[in-house]
Amino acid sequence: MTTISAPAPVPTRRVSPLVGIRHTMTLAWRSLVQIKHNPMELLDLSIQPLMFVLLFTYVFGGAIADSPTDYLRFMLPGIMVQNALFATMTTGFGLNTDLTKGVFDRLRSLPIARWAPLAGRILADTVKQAWSIALLLGIGMVLGFRIGTGPLGVLGAFALLLAFSLAAAWISVLVGVLVSEPDKVQIFGFMVIFPLTFTSNVFVPTESMPGWLQAWVKVNPVSTLADALRGLLVSGPESGPIVTSLLWGLGIAVVFAPLAVRAVMRRV
Amino acid sequence: MSYAIRAEGLVRRFGETTALAGVDLGVRAGTVFGLLGPNGAGKTTAVRVLATLLRPDAGTATVAGYDVFRQAHQVRQVIGLTGQYASVDETLTGTENLLLIGRLLGYSRGDARARARQLLAEFHLSDAADRAAKTYSGGMRRRLDLAASLVGRPRVLFLDEPTTGLDPRSRTELWGIVRDLVGSGVTVLLTTQYLEEADQLADEIAVIDHGRVIAQGTSEELKAKVGGQALVVRPADPGDLAMVVGVLREVAGAEPELNQHTATVPVSGGDVLPAVVRRLEDADVTIAELALRGASLDEVFLSLTGHRAEDGTELAEVPA
Structure with a gap:
């Protein structure tokens, strides 16, 4: 019997970054092609924010602001932030599903870049994120939201929100690795994101809250991000909230990316 | 003699539990090696280590001559992994699952599609090719799983409890597939808690219990060892x-x-x-x-481990 250690073709020694990017694209395709079979998934992503927009605009709008349309103009940028944060949970949910179902093991047994499975998922989720921002903005405009800036402002709003979501996705990855089943990722999302986004200036003006709460609302990154988006979409960009939002994103990434990566390494 | 898989002194602990307590294995190229043991014996941990998914705390291992730790990337190019814990994406169709693997292995779109079609036909899944895997029966899913691990034409195949949870007919069918694969020169390492499965398929068997190989040999040798x-x-x-x-x-x-x-x-x-x-x-x-x-292999198991191998009937009722 000939020795089996001299095979043909000769296996390569490592994955080049370029090939790794191709793996990432293939794995992103894998996450997105599901939408083809289950188009409802696109609506799943957006149904909650749509309900929020409709309910808040027409139920609370008249009471909080002068008219539902006025309220919509105030609230929509903030709802976009809330929606983006909820959408980051899909990353952890999908990752946990892969881990518990064994798909992650199969991928890791293949000669692909070690970072590609995670990168592919995050890339696909960023595409879904962009879709749901666009959908929300579109619906808002149908209901009476008006962009007061221009295409650059809208582009800036997209870029800022996507950048912040990418940073927040690391929290989702960490949760996705630590919990035992996918549903727990969503429970975490509700428990943290609901209070976080409601104790902000997204739905009501800060001044209407008690003083102790105002102190928190003013430093809540959700408020800062909502302010930045209001500027980019309605009243003209303001560098203060934009820079602060980016710094928040950077801070979150710096803290949670290493924790998440370490947790992934440990779990597998 | 050439070995497709060699392991020496593999140790792996998970907190307080010792999953592998110094495992030595040698699997000759072109044979089926059965790793036989009850639940929690360390079979899956051993497979995960050999398939580069898990680093051991101590010991060395080579697969197809490559070091499992230092040359993990090379090892991944020659192995296939199927079983309990390596699975297909349930939301994708059969075709898409195989396309995904093919593309990740560097096949062109056309080649990946052709390979997917060929494997689906071989595994009698052509009719279900465009259905989501979550609609498959347990047996179909295992076949797709196995097909997915064969896309890259591996020389060494790890099958981790490939028939657990399958009905007898699907099990026999899978055995046939494994025999064909070995006939084409693939080396198979199979873990199982079914004595019959090891008896039917494996050229050589290692009985593993509490993270240790407690006996190794052909099923005849093992039977003789117990006093015949x-x-x-x-x-x-x-x-x-x-x-x-x-x-x-x-x-x-x-x-x-x-x-x-x-x-x-x-x-x-x-x-x-x-x-x-x-x-x-x-x-x-x-x-x-x-x-x-x-002596039956059951008696061998009993006399080696001091307890009976887990009865598979209970597991067989769990939908895979």
Whole structure:
């Protein structure tokens, strides 16, 4: 019997970054092609924010602001932030599903870049994120939201929100690795994101809250991000909230990316 | 002799639990190697280490001549992994699952599609090719799983409990596929808790319990190791059973086991049988049945581990 250690073709020694990017694209395709079979998934992503927009605009709008349309103009940028944060949970949910179902093991047994499975998922989720921002903005405009800036402002709003979501996705990855089943990722999302986004200036003006709460609302990154988006979409960009939002994103990434990566390494 | 898989002194702990307590394995190229043991014996951990998914705390291993740790990337190019914990994406169709693997392995779109079609046909999944895998039956899903691990034409295949949870027909079908694969030169490492499966498929078996290999050899060797044979006697008249037991005890020098109308006693030498026949004849006992049979793998397992292998029937009812 000939020795089996001299095979043909000769296996390569490592994955080049370029090939790794191709793996990432293939794995992103894998996450997105599901939408083809289950188009409802696109609506799943957006149904909650749509309900929020409709309910808040027409139920609370008249009471909080002068008219539902006025309220919509105030609230929509903030709802976009809330929606983006909820959408980051899909990353952890999908990752946990892969881990518990064994798909992650199969991928890791293949000669692909070690970072590609995670990168592919995050890339696909960023595409879904962009879709749901666009959908929300579109619906808002149908209901009476008006962009007061221009295409650059809208582009800036997209870029800022996507950048912040990418940073927040690391929290989702960490949760996705630590919990035992996918549903727990969503429970975490509700428990943290609901209070976080409601104790902000997204739905009501800060001044209407008690003083102790105002102190928190003013430093809540959700408020800062909502302010930045209001500027980019309605009243003209303001560098203060934009820079602060980016710094928040950077801070979150710096803290949670290493924790998440370490947790992934440990779990597998 | 060339080994497709070698492992020496593999140790792996998870907190307080020691999953592998120093495992040595040698799997000859082109053979089926069965890793046999009950739940929690360390089988899956061993496979995960050899398939580069898990780093051991100590020990070395090579697959197809490549070091599992230092040359993990090379190892991944020659292995396929199927089983309990390596699975397909349920939301994708059969075709898409195989396309995904093909593309990740660097096939062109056309080649990946052709390979997917070919494997789906081979595994009788063509009709279900465009259905989401979550609609597949347990047997179909295992076949797709196996197909997915074969896209890259691996030379070494790890099958981690490939038939757990399958009905007998799907199990037999999968056995056939594994035999075909070995016929085409693939080396297979198979873990199982079914003694019958190891007996049917494996050229060589390692019995693993509490993270240790406690016996290794062909199934014949293992059976022989346990002392080989048992003498079974059934008198025509059940009333003679007490007499039979007495004779067996005296001649074989061991306490016979009673089972309804038969008495069974382990025997080693070849002279026991004629002696028993003579003594029973002298005592005027008419014998309805007298048989010398080899130990079953079940008995091997029992005598090696001190406990029976887990009964698979309960698992078989769990939908895969």
